[in-house]
Amino acid sequence: MIGIVGIVIIFAMVFGGYIAGGGHMEVIIEAVPFEMITIGGAAVGSFALSNDMASIKHTLKDIGKVFKGVKWKPSDYRDLLCLLFELIRLARQNPVAIEEHIEAPENSSIFGKYPKILKDHEAIEMICDTMRSASMNYDDPHQVEEVLEKQLDANYQHAMHSSHAIQSVADAMPALGIVAAVLGVIKTMGSIDQPPEILGEMIGGALVGTFLGVFMAYGFVAPFAMRIKSVIDEDSHFYKLIREVLVANLYNHATNICIEVGRQNTPHHIRPSFSELEEALKAVKSEAA
Template identity: 80%
Template sequence: MIGFVGIGVIFVMVFGGYILAGGKLGIILKSLPFEMMMIGGAAVGAFLISNDMAAVKHTAKDVGKVFKGPKWKHDDYRDLLCLLFELIRLARQNPVAIEEHIEDPENSSIFSKYPKILGDGEAIALICDTMRSASMNYDDPHQVEEVLDKRMEANLNHAQHSSHALQTMADGLPALGIVAAVLGVIKTMASIDQPPEVLGKMIGGALVGTFLGVFLAYGLVGPFASKLKTVLDEDGHFYQLIREVLVANLHNHATNICIEVGRQNTPSHCRPSFSELEEALKEVKSSGAA
């Protein structure tokens, strides 16, 4: 919602200030379709050249995150800690019983309690692969930790490709605006025999290209890229929490300590309180006992 508010503020302040200063929208509106065709079309074409189809689809899908915000909310972090608690507790009580859950999470009675987490393939793969490694009796937990770090770094770099692609487009828009403006000047020079009032309108139309390129770059596309990167970074904390809890488990810390390590590493605005998590874990224990 705040994204739409921001866009509204940009348009109202820029064009409202222009009108209040005595500017006329007529020349902008008349030139806008042609300038947008040149600048926007060139930007889209350059975007398609510099990215493969998978990246194009990924970016188009990710643009919605600018308005929706991070995928993982406060309750999801609490649920993740509860899920990890159940898995770690079962793995220590009955190492054989945990195999059916990590080998077939889709049909697991534990994973099915948390459908949103189950629907995220990377989160499930991260949990199952790491717990599978633990069951293989790795001699060095640091080795697993290093593998996790490299995997998460690669995943984050891949996820952030869409924000990098948008930022590249934003960086190129001012230059494309200059291209459109130069074309407008060329058109004006070809009509140099026209009266001053006609030439003035033509020059004004050419300058719309410069304005539009800069406006789109710093008013819309650049902020979109920045916001998207922020959202992707925040969602990355969810997978970082998985890493922290499972690494603590590899070091044979008590189950409650592993979960508390995860809680402490949860972003402050999503972190469940100690008492809230304690209540949630009590419900997990009672349902497991039943």
């Protein structure tokens, strides 16, 4: 919703200020279709040229994040801590019983309580692979922590590709606007024998190209790239929480301590309160009883 509000404000302030200053929209409206074909078409073409099909699909999908916002809400962090609590407690009580949950999480009664988390393959793979390492009595938690850190970094870099791709388009659009403007000037020079009022209109139309290139780059495309980056950064805390809890488990801290380590390492605005988490964990314990 806030994304739509931002778009409305941009249009209202830019064109409202132009009209209030005595500008006439006719010149812009007439030139926009032709200039957008040049600028937009070249931008789309350069984007397709610099990315493979998988990256293009990934980027188009990620544009939705501008309007949808973050995937993981504060309640999801609470659910994640409850899930990890159940898994760690079961692994310590019955190491054999945990295997059926981490080997086939889609059939697990524990994972099944948290369908949103279960649908996220990255989170499930990280949990199951690390729990599997713990069940094999992996004797060096530092190595597991290093592996998790590299995995998180690789996943983050992959997720950030769409933001980088869109930012590259934003960086190119002002120059593409100049290209459109130059073409407009060339067209104008070919009609140099026309009256001044016609030449003035043609030059104004050519300058619309420069305006659109800069306007689209800094008013829309670059903010889209920045918004996607901020959403990815925000959602990355979810996976970092998994790392914190599971690494604490490898150091054989008490189950409640492992969960509290994860809770305290979660940013404050999405961190469940101690009392809220305590109530949720009590509910989990009562179900298991």
